[in-house]
Amino acid sequence: MTSDIATFLAHAVALEHEAAERYAELADSMEVHNNKEVAELFRKLSSFSKLHLDEVKGIAAGYTLPQLRPWEYQWKDGESPESAPSDRAHYMMTPYHCLQLALFNEKKGYEYYAEQAHKATDLEVKKYAKMFAEEEAEHVVMLEKWIATVKPPQDGWDEDLDPPGDAE
Secondary structure: OOOOHHHHHHHHHHHHHHHHHHHHHHHHHHHHOOOHHHHHHHHHHHHHHHHHHHHHHHHHOOOOOOOOOHHHOOOOOOOOOOOOOHHHOOOOOOHHHHHHHHHHHHHHHHHHHHHHHHHOOOHHHHHHHHHHHHHHHHHHHHHHHHHHOOOOOOOOOOOOOOOOOOOO
């Protein structure tokens, strides 16, 4: 748990930056595999993350944030909560999968901020962690509604008769 506001905000900036970067990386990967619909969706998710990052940076502008090394971040699982796990991506994934991945990330972001708000003794940390947790909860609701409008994939969605890397 982060104990002071500057360290908390450094974590929040890193969390939101990592989310935007990972979605952009996944969009690039989907484009390489000619999965344009999912690439576009990942780009949209990246832009949403950048908006949240800008908000956090705006709040952090009034503080001197510590320059943390990667191993100094206090992430529960060793990685930023909203960094989409690469092993959950598939080159043939559908928009449904993409949104499920985003939902997973937003829930982890919510859990991170909610835990920070619950455990914080610093009143500013508590205030901003609660605010960010509420925003993440709104993102969860938004994604759940969005997912409800997207058709789930059919069985065999990942079957590829000519998968990449097969040289015959």
